[in-house]
Structure formats: C-alpha cells, structure tokens
Amino acid sequence: xxxxxxxxxxxxxxxxxxxxxxxxxxxxxxxxxxxxxxxxxxxxxxxxxxxxxxxxxxxxxxxxxxxxxxxxxxxxxxxxxxxxxxxxxxxxxxxxxxxxxxxxxxxxxxxx
Amino acid sequence: xxxxxxxxxxxxxxxxxxxxxxxxxxxxxxxxxxxxxxxxxxxxxxxxxxxxxxxxxxxxxxxxxxxxxxxxxxxxxxxxxxxxxxxxxxxxxxxxxxxxxxxxxxxxxxxx
Numbered sequence: 001x002x003x004x005x006x007x008x009x010x011x012x013x014x015x016x017x018x019x020x021x022x023x024x025x026x027x028x029x030x031x032x033x034x035x036x037x038x039x040x041x042x043x044x045x046x047x048x049x050x051x052x053x054x055x056x057x058x059x060x061x062x063x064x065x066x067x068x069x070x071x072x073x074x075x076x077x078x079x080x081x082x083x084x085x086x087x088x089x090x091x092x093x094x095x096x097x098x099x100x101x102x103x104x105x106x107x108x109x110x111x112x
Numbered sequence: 113x114x115x116x117x118x119x120x121x122x123x124x125x126x127x128x129x130x131x132x133x134x135x136x137x138x139x140x141x142x143x144x145x146x147x148x149x150x151x152x153x154x155x156x157x158x159x160x161x162x163x164x165x166x167x168x169x170x171x172x173x174x175x176x177x178x179x180x181x182x183x184x185x186x187x188x189x190x191x192x193x194x195x196x197x198x199x200x201x202x203x204x205x206x207x208x209x210x211x212x213x214x215x216x217x218x219x220x221x222x223x224x
Contacts, residue, residue, distance in 0.1 A: 035214075041149075041198055043214035090154060094204075100145040101202065103154040 003027050006091045006104035013081055014112055021076045021107045023091030031055075032074040033101070034066060035090040043090070049074050081111045117215040118201055124221045131188040133218040135201035136181075142204050144177055146186045149198045149217065158186075158199075193224040 006023040013019055025032060033056075034046040047066045048056035054066070063079040078085060091104040119134045135144070143162045147155040161168045161177045161184065168175045174187040188195055198217040 040216060041219075042216045043155075043200065045213055092155075100147075100157040100160050100204075101155070102157065103147075105154040106152075 003102050004091055004093055004104040006089075006107055008107060009105065010108050010110075012110045012112065015081055015083060017081050018077070018079045019081060019109070020078070021089055021091075021109075023074050023076070023104060025072055025091075025093040025102070027093055027095070027102060028072075029093035029095045029102070030071055031094050032068065032071070033092045033094070034074065034076050035092060037088045037090060037106070039087070047074075047076075078109075081109075083111050085109060086111045118199065118218045120218060121216065122219045122221075124223065125191055127191060127193055127222055127224050129191055129222075131191050131195070131220055131222070133186045133199050133220070135184045135186070135215070137184075137201075137203050138182065139203075141179075144175075144184050144201060144203050146173075146175060146184075147200045147202065147214075149200065151197070155200060188220075191220075191222045193222050196220060196222045 004025045031050045033048045035043050036046055037043050045058055046060045049068045051071050052068045065077045068074045086109055088106045088108050090106050092101040094101045117136050123131055125131055141163050143160050145160045146158045148158055149155045159170045159173055159175050161175050163179055166177055172189045177184045198219050200214045200217040202214045
C-alpha cells in the first residue's frame with residue numbers, strides 16, 4: 001500500500017564504497033525526485049525525473065547517478081562514498097503542478 | 113535562489129496555545145504546500161493552497177497566502193503535544209524546469 005517506498009531504510013558503509021538506494025512509487029505520478037536532508041534539516045533537491053527523463057540536476061557531484069528504468073522507479077547510485085555524503089536521502093513523487101509531493105520515509109546513509 | 117524559507121526556525125509553546133509559522137518565497141508560484149516531518153520520518157503533506165486562494169482550512173490548520181508579499185502562514189490552533197515536529201513549506205511553479213525547493217523548516221515543540 002505504501003505510496004513511495006525506498007530501500008534500504010538505513011545504510012552504513014565505509015568510505016570509498018559504492019552503494020545504491022532504490023525508490024518506487026505506485027501513485028502513477030509522472031515526476032520523481034531525490035532530496036538530501038543534512039543534519040540541520042535543510043532539504044536540498046538533487047535530481048528530478050519526468051517520465052524517465054532527467055529534468056533537474058542540481059550541483060551534485062558526478063559520483064551521484066540517478067537511474068530511472070520506468071516512470072515508477074528512480075534509483076540513486078553513489079560511487080566512491082565520502083564522509084560528507086552522510087545524510088538522509090528522500091525520494092518523492094508528484095503529478096505535475098497540481099498537487100503536492102509524496103515522500104518516502106527516507107534512507108539514512110552513514111559513511112564511516 | 114531558495115524558495116520556501118520558514119520563520120521562525122524554532123518555536124516552543126504550551127499545549128493548547130496556537131502556533132504560527134511563516135514562509136516566504138521568491139518567484140511566481142502555482143501553489144504552495146505545507147508539510148510536517150516528525151523526527152526520523154519522511155515529510156507528510158498537510159495542505160496545499162493555490163495561487164488564486166487566500167485562505168484554506170483543514171481541521172486545526174489554517175493556511176493563508178499573500179501573493180503580493182510572496183508569503184504564507186500556517187496556523188495550528190489548540191496545539192497538542194503530538195503536533196511537535198518540523199514544518200516545511202514548498203512551492204510549485206510552471207514549466208518542467210521549475211525547481212521545487214524547501215527551506216530548513218520551523219521546529220515546533222509543544223509542551224504538555
């Protein structure tokens with residue numbers, strides 16, 4: 001029943017590793033997003049995909065690569081993880097500009 | 113430039129009191145939304161107000177929108193301890209390149 005689900009919920013990994021976070025939405029929305037929330041709760045958009053096409057790519061290091069196999073999925077792959085990547089990553093979806101954003105429950109990434 | 117900046121950053125009140133949070137934004141919008149985030153959880157959509165609306169109610173929530181001042185306020189009446197959370201505003205605009213952004217939120221603590 002979960003509208004936007006992301007996995008895993010927690011991820012602890014060492015510097016230099018490569019990891020992926022998966023996101024799926026069953027709302028039929030055409031736009032999906034990845035946000036990063038830092039320790040001060042500031043939510044910063046990273047990427048936005050509309051119908052599998054990248055429409056927003058904020059100043060995010062190339063180590064971050066989103067992949068959208070279909071409009072219901074938007075995965076985030078991170079290469080060569082750094083300490084500063086530690087944060088909570090949220091996936092969200094929306095349907096155009098007519099409604100709000102539906103968020104997943106977040107993935108807490110800790111790089112040690 | 114950042115949309116959706118909330119004020120104050122923190123608010124501490126007693127149960128039963130009203131809580132007012134403000135949000136300012138910079139560019140033209142289609143709508144503005146308010147979200148709640150409980151500690152360690154994702155954001156939950158509370159209410160959406162369209163650019164042609166001035167006030168909207170939902171239960172104990174009252175949202176106002178002043179497009180001439182590019183500002184919105186969220187009023188929670190008769191607050192409860194369960195209202196303790198961070199509250200964020202976000203805007204949605206026109207065009208596929210519009211970047212939906214959030215601020216740092218207002219951290220509300222309601223003391224029982």
